[in-house]
Amino acid sequence: MAKSNMDQDILKVLVTEDEIHARIRELGDQLYDRFHDKNPMFVGVLSGCFIFMADLVRAAQLKSEVEFIGLSSYKNATKSSGCVQITRDLQRDISGRDIIVVEDILDSGNTLAFLKDYMLAKGAKSITIVTLLDKPARREKAITADLSGFVVPDEFVVGYGLDYCQQYRNMLYIGVLKPEVYSK
Numbered sequence: 059m060a061k062s063n064m065d066q067d068i069l070k071v072l073v074t075e076d077e078i079h080a081r082i083r084e085l086g087d088q089l090y091d092r093f094h095d096k097n098p099m100f101v102g103v104l105s106g107c108f109i110f111m112a113d114l115v116r117a118a119q120l121k122s123e124v125e126f127i128g129l130s131s132y133k134n135a136t137k138s139s140g141c142v143q144i145t146r147d148l149q150r151d152i153s154g155r156d157i158i159v160v161e162d163i164l165d166s167g168n169t170l171a172f173l174k175d176y177m178l179a180k181g182a183k184s185i186t187i188v189t190l191l192d193k194p195a196r197r198e199k200a201i202t203a204d205l206s207g208f209v210v211p212d213e214f215v216v217g218y219g220l221d222y223c224q225q226y227r228n229m230l231y232i233g234v235l236k237p238e239v240y241s242k
């Protein structure tokens with residue numbers, strides 16, 4: 059494995075680098091099948107999406123646009139506050155557009171429920187939700203992903219874009235942090 063001084067903080071690996079890349083190829087093929095005759099706009103939810111988004115748009119190989127929205131509901135805690143804030147708004151008009159939302163993890167559902175309503179109010183023609191991870195155990199809103207990479211257990215996960223206090227986003231795999239890291 060490549061060098062990393064982050065591994066020492068990880069209790070267990072949930073999804074390996076190879077598993078992530080293989081699954082993203084499958085998700086890319088599925089998006090191609092659904093959207094090759096459309097001109098969709100990918101909308102990534104910052105900041106957690108940034109690595110998944112980069113790999114997914116290249117796996118899909120669709121003629122498409124790439125856009126981002128910044129949403130926050132966590133404020134460095136490991137549980138959703140339930141109150142979603144826009145930290146960086148969409149810069150382009152999405153009315154009449156087929157939108158592919160790219161999210162790192164669907165957890166309580168508060169973030170994606172908010173975003174779906176927000177984009178429908180802005181006139182999106184269709185909204186397809188793609189999430190790398192799905193953690194159904196803590197769902198508070200009745201929302202499902204159209205495509206999801208992996209179902210994960212009710213543990214706080216980091217890596218491949220997901221952070222704890224803005225760290226671990228650049229880890230190559232998805233893992234669970236050691237409890238002592240939280241209590242530091």
Ligand code: XMP
Binds near residue numbers: 166220
């Ligand atoms: P909700 O609860 O609104 O969560 O569905 C969506 C956002 O919360 C972040 N999130 C996590 N980040 N490990 C993380 O690093 C987790 O286990 C986790 N659960 C939720 C994430 O940014 C997601 O966009």
Ligand code: MG
Binds near residue numbers: 103104107162163
């Ligand atoms: Mg996120």
